Amino acid sequence: MTGGTGRAGVRIACVYVNAGKGHYIPAKALADGFAAIGIEAVMVDYFSLLGARRLDALNQWLWRLMLRSPRLEQMVNRGADHSRFIAWALPLLQWLSYGKAVRAHVDEHQWDAMICTQYMPSMILPSLMKRLGTDIPIFAYASDVFFTPRQGLHPDLAKFYISTSEGAEHVVRSGFPREKTMVSAFPIQRSCVTAPALTKEEAREKLALKPIFTVLVNLGGEGIGTSRLIDELEERRVAVQVVLVGGMHKHAERKLLDQQRLCTAVTVHVAGFVDNIYDYLRASDVVVGKAGINAMLEAIYLRRPFLVTTVYYSVADAAHYVVTHDIGWYEPHPERQAAIICSCIEDPALLAAMDRNFDSLPIRFGADEIVRDVVETVAGKTKEFSKVDRRSCR
DSSP: OOTTTTSSSOEEEEEEOSSSSTTHHHHHHHHHHHHHTTOEEEEEEHHHHHTOHHHHHHHHHHHHHHHHOHHHHHHHHHHHHTOHHHHHHHHHHHHHHHHHHHHHHHHHHOOSEEEESSHHHHHHHHHHHHHHTOOOOEEEEOTTSSOOOGGGOOTTOSEEEESSHHHHHHHHHTTOOGGGEEEOOBOOOHHHHTSOOOOHHHHHHHTTOOSSOEEEEEOOTTOOOOOHHHHHHHHTTOOOEEEEESOOOHHHHHHHHHHHHHOSSSEEEEEESOSOHHHHHHHOSEEEESOOHHHHHHHHHTTOOEEEOOOOGGGHHHHHHHHHTTSEEEOOOHHHHHHHHHHHHHOTHHHHHHHHHGGGOOOOBOSHHHHHHHHHHHHTTOGGGGGSOGGGGO
């Protein structure tokens, strides 16, 4: 069975895992990129493809547990990533449990290609497709940018895309073929690229923020972060504006609102989850948060230094990257985080020097590069792809 048989049009599945926005956002950016050149690209949740609701719920529960326990997360995921037993057993178990559902899904949708933005689908889908006897090419993109779990580097992947040369070298050292490893642009959302290019002052005015030094604290999509930095800045009596964005549970939001009322030196603005994150990035002087790749790369795109507070197994290299290129800091201790903010306020030349470092940063942005390469790679295999005007994505 070959994707594309017996129906008109080209269809691509952009496969993600529903655990935060880290895998969803690149998948959405790629889907938008395919749509821009006339290719139907459908967002597909991996566990929905399997028909595995309970496994999805378990995965989300484990993910949230790991976010709250970074040391446990690093230990567990490092062990799992180097486990030969998991590499053998997990694809087999998912085939035995969900093979019929996957067959029905593939028969119904007849994909011409799939691209995965999380390591589990890229680890397992090539094995499942092989068992089904299909020749649907499976591509993968490393959402972690600077690193990728070894388990996701299945040898039958058509191509593997990653947005840094450091990440690509890690992929090759892990045993994946160099000729199939592509250093690509980061597939940033079109909403970021097309957002109005406001100045810092214009963005603050639009958001009704004070015209003072502004720190954007990104709590992540699940709101699993810390506001201890605010306490440290308040204790030092620093006249600074702190804006908190991200998902928030009711208890956490109440705590932050209480903190907002109690602060007299620090101006606290609790924004919560926002659709116009780029306005908030443009309004900020420094971005603070865990090493969430989308938050970090969006900050880099808009030339905002990033203070990394927490790292996890697959994104530890991200903290090293911002420090090596002198576009940010890694500091897990709130009192030292506050000292960094104070230094930036007292000496504006520090941020001015970091701003110049963005000029030589070896990261490109845009989904079109991956879209173009996927189309070119599959063009010789699927007749429908030959009808696509590939010049439109150049």
